Amino acid sequence: EAQVTQNPRYLITVTGKKLTVTCSQNMNHEYMSWYRQDPGLGLRQIYYSMNVEVTDKGDVPEGYKVSRKEKRNFPLILESPSPNQTSLYFCASLGRHYNEQFFGPGTRLTVL
Amino acid sequence: KQEVTQIPAALSVPEGENLVLNCSFTDSAIYNLQWFRQDPGKGLTSLLLIQSSQREQTSGRLNASLDKSSGRSTLYIAASQPGDSATYLCAVETSGSRLTFGEGTQLTVNP
Numbered sequence: 001e002a003q004v005t006q007n008p009r010y011l012i013t014v015t016g017k018k019l020t021v022t023c024s025q026n027m028n029h030e031y032m033s034w035y036r037q038d039p040g041l042g043l044r045q046i047y048y049s050m051n052v053e054v055t056d057k058g059d060v061p062e063g064y065k066v067s068r069k070e071k072r073n074f075p076l077i078l079e080s081p082s083p084n085q086t087s088l089y090f091c092a093s094l095g096r097h098y099n100e101q102f103f104g105p106g107t108r109l110t111v112l
Numbered sequence: 113k114q115e116v117t118q119i120p121a122a123l124s125v126p127e128g129e130n131l132v133l134n135c136s137f138t139d140s141a142i143y144n145l146q147w148f149r150q151d152p153g154k155g156l157t158s159l160l161l162i163q164s165s166q167r168e169q170t171s172g173r174l175n176a177s178l179d180k181s182s183g184r185s186t187l188y189i190a191a192s193q194p195g196d197s198a199t200y201l202c203a204v205e206t207s208g209s210r211l212t213f214g215e216g217t218q219l220t221v222n223p
Contacts, residue, residue, distance in 0.1 A: 031209050043201070043213040050209070058210065090155060094209055101146065101203075101211060103156040 002027045004104035006091050012110045013081055021076045021107050023091030029102075031094035032074040033058065034066065036087040037106075043090070049074055081111040114139045118202055118214035125192055126222050133187040133217045135202030140180050147176050147187050148201040150216070156201065160187070192221045 004025045013019055025032065033048035035058075045058030049068040063085055065077040074093075078085060091104040115138045125131050135145070144163045148156040160169045160176040162185070168177040175188040189196060199218045203211040 033209075033211075035211075035213075040215070042215040043203075043211075045210055048210065092156075092211075100158050100161050102158070103148075105155040106153075 002102070004091055004093055004102050006089075006104040006107050008107060009105060010108050012112065014112050015082055016080050019078050019081060019109075021078075021089060021091075021109070023074045023076065023104060024072050025074075025091075025093040025102070026072065027093060027095065027102065028071065029093035029095060030071065032068070033092050033094075033101075034064070034074070034076050035090045035092065036060065037090065038087050046076070046089075081109075083111050085109065086111050114142075114204060114206055114212040116202060116204055116212050116214040118200075118217050120217060121215070122218040122220075124220040124222065127192060127194060129192050129221075130188070130190050131192055131219070133189070133200050133202075133219070135185040135187070135214055137183045137185075137204045137212070139206070140183050142180065142204045142206055144205045145176075145178050145185050146203050146205070146211070147174075147185075148203065150199045150201060159200075189219075192219075194221045194223050196221050 007022045030051045034046040035043045037043045044060045047066040049055045089107045092101045117136050119134045146161045147159045150156050162169045162178040173190040178185045199216040201216045202214045
């Protein structure tokens with residue numbers, strides 16, 4: 001089954017403790033991206049990657065890092081999480097067929 | 113900067129009613145427009161994608177239209193069902209495969 005997976009689905013952590021949210025897709029898509037969703041602000045893009053070893057900032061990249069060492073994986077790294085990074089995070093990959101974007105199930109992160 | 117607005121923010125209708133959700137965007141230089149559905153606590157499911165050269169797309173009871181010049185799209189849902197209850201998001205794709213989302217319309221279909 002074609003899908004985008006994220007782990008963990010839920011995470012509660014404390015300020016300053018480094019964490020990584022993994023994202024993996026099995027559709028051989030070149031383009032992947034990360035979004036955060038907040039009430040009243042909607043979905044905003046954090047980072048995106050056009051291909052392996054090619055990443056770029058989205059609209060709200062501060063406080064985040066990404067890497068793209070292989071096509072299927074695109075982890076989101078928070079080196080020193082802060083409470084304002086409490087949010088619902090989505091990973092997405094872009095299909096070649098009509099440029100349809102496929103979304104993962106989301107990761108709900110709480111930073112205390 | 114592209115901005116996407118969805119009206120209404122929330123809508124409650126009785127089962128069986130036909131309804132229209134609206135989406136507007138400020139910059140008409142888009143590659144495509146996509147409608148998504150989001151259920152509480154779940155991810156986004158793509159419903160329909162309209163390329164910039166197209167005027168509409170249909171899937172079952174759903175029909176989406178696009179008027180790029182006026183910066184508008186509508187999602188028409190025919191014969192609504194309680195299972196259609198969800199938040200519907202509109203997103204436009206601009207350069208670099210970037211999506212700009214509206215804040216969504218929360219739809220409730222009452223039995």
